[in-house]
Amino acid sequence: MGKALMTRLTPNIALAAVLAFSVAGCTTSDTGGLFSGLGGAKNNDAPPPPKISDAELRAACPPVMLREGTAYFDTYEKGGKDDPSRIVYQASLTDTTRSCQHSGGNLVIDVAAAGKVVPGAKVTPGTITMPIRVAVVLGDKVLFSKLEKYPVSITDMNAATQFVFNERGVTVPADNAQAIRIYVGYDEGPVDKGKAKSS
Secondary structure, three states, rough: OOOOOOOOOOOOHHHHHHHHHHHHHHHHHHHOOOOOOOOOOOOOOOOOOOOOOOOHHOOOOOEOOOOOOOOOOEEEOOOOOHHHHHHEEEEEEEEEEOOOOOOEEEEEEHHHHHEEEOOOOOOOOOEEEEEEEEEEEEEOOEEEEEEEEEEEEOOOOOOEEEEEEEEEEEEEEEEOOOEEEEEEEEEOOOOOOOOOOOO
16 A cells, blocks of 8 residues: 555655656646647648547546645644644645556556654654545545555654655546546544545
């Protein structure tokens, strides 16, 4: 489930890991000028715009977004809720990316998010778990939703720990791929099995 990259990284290395993930087979929703030739002809002698192939139409890779209020997550010691002096750690997600492949009428998506954990006054060395959810939606319809309890090892009590979260092989129908949206963020809801869900 993409837990290989939960070691402590420097900010530059974490960002490089996310960018490398993106480059390795990422097909974005950016058309790359695909439609730049459509329209704007000055006379009837101008050549017609090139025909868009089926492969180009299928090339959409939905964007990943952080839903408002889900990019940050604070953990307090027992009984210390909302008391800044009793924070165990503060975590945040800072960058996201994805790659997409089309297979048998489905869209197979790998999602990545880089973030950091900042020690609080009550932090102790060890492994912490963060609730990170990936959801894929089409309008009001939820195509996929999974909550992962993601572990991060904290060894330095005086510096932020960088991490990269991966959720691989998210599979949804490829119909209307250009309208699909992917969300990643912290969520304290119940753990589920990551099955495709329809509203």
